[in-house]
Amino acid sequence: MDTPELENIEVALFVQALQRRYGYDFSQYAPASLKRRIQQLSEQMECKTISGLTERMLHDPPLLPRVLDGLTVPASEMFRDPAMFRSLREQVLPLLASYPQINIWQAGCAHGQEVYSLAILLEEAGLYERTQIFATDLSERALQLAEEGIYPARDAQQWSRNYQAAGGNHSLADYYSARYNLLKIDQRLRRHVTFAQHNLVADGVFCEAHLILCRNVLIYFSNPLQDRVLSVFRDSLVRNGFLCLGMRESLDYASAAASFAPFDECLRIYRLAGQPERAFA
Amino acid sequence: MNTPKAIVIGCSAGGVEALKVIVGGFSTRLQQAVLVCCHSSSETMDLLCEVLNRVSSLPVMEAQERHPVQAGTVYLAPSGYHLLVEADWHFALSIDPRVNYVRPSIDVMFYSAAEVWREKLIGVVLTGGNADGASGLQRIRSLGGTAIVQSPTSAEIPTMPQAALDTAGADHCVDLSDIAPLINRLCLA
């Protein structure tokens, strides 16, 4: 038996151990990138093999947050894909403006970069006072960092460019203070944000939402899990509610996608279509 | 006989011109899937797709997540995402942090393709100004695949092929103009 096959056995055992020990189920994640992450995690934790990682994880519960953080790799940017945020600003928010109260669910919020991007858009559109943003993620660590809203200052340049390209009419620097090598997001932007742990693998509807952003999360899921999550989104959205996915995500293999109509296919912005037709019982 | 099933190609600075020569030189009878990872600063692969389609007798398109890898097709890794292949020959994307300062990374694509296609894989490293692809090429070789490296002297920027040679060595180290004929020979034999 050669190394990859041996590793595949170890990966399967790791996934099973994590599930049985702590209840987190990664068995439906897309295998290729999951394996990469498990390998990276075991290198970072200086384990010689994945089995070594499994042993430590099983016997050392305080390691769990680190393990989950390593398996989920919460990487993000502010205003990533500016064209999408521009469309939110120019096309979607004007439609949401007709609701007296706007609920937004951001699923897979990583370190909060997109949450604050949204808050800025809403602030500039004059809608933030009647908006509630629910920002959820699997990783508790990620959520903690998201609440703090502190990022390396070196990211500021790129993010400012993104903000401008997304149609921003101020300067991104108006929304943070920079000190040493860090920038800290203005805490006022947090005033209508609720951060909470929510696991898309196991948990259901989180809130009734007018807009759901779940970008670059489903790319890590196998087809059946992608389908499951899309049905949760379908059940969470108000009629004609909006769903934004990552720019390279494909709905071609999810039957729940039938409930969504493209609003801007290219930018992966969808709308919940009218009531799905039910087959005769 | 181990007829290859797939060809993975990595390139960086100078890559577009090199790809035109190689993709333009493929035989119309090629039955292999060709996966290309080309570092580029542009936000989409549309232009490269167009440029290559003009010279290619095989269809050239951006790889789409979840879609099957089809024979006789040239796929480009989308910009900003790592491209991986699942064991059942479907594409997967990841937006994990950069590897070797780049995303898509050639190493990431090579590693996953190596596991899927093993000895039925050809890995190609072309011109470029960094060392991405070197360790992936080593993985390809260690799992029985065939490594082709563009001769550094024929490369616009020799750093990347040189790094690949230093780390992985090669089964064939040839000039740019000889790469497509060599691939045709290995694949149509």
Ligand SMILES: C[S@@+](CC[C@H](N)C(=O)[O-])C[C@H]1O[C@@H](n2cnc3c(N)ncnc32)[C@H](O)[C@@H]1O
């Ligand atoms: C690549 S990040 C995407 C961040 C951001 N949406 C963006 O596109 O820039 C993926 C996020 O999904 C989260 N995630 C992964 N699996 C999850 C699950 N089962 N439930 C909830 N969140 C999950 C990760 O923790 C991570 O923060």
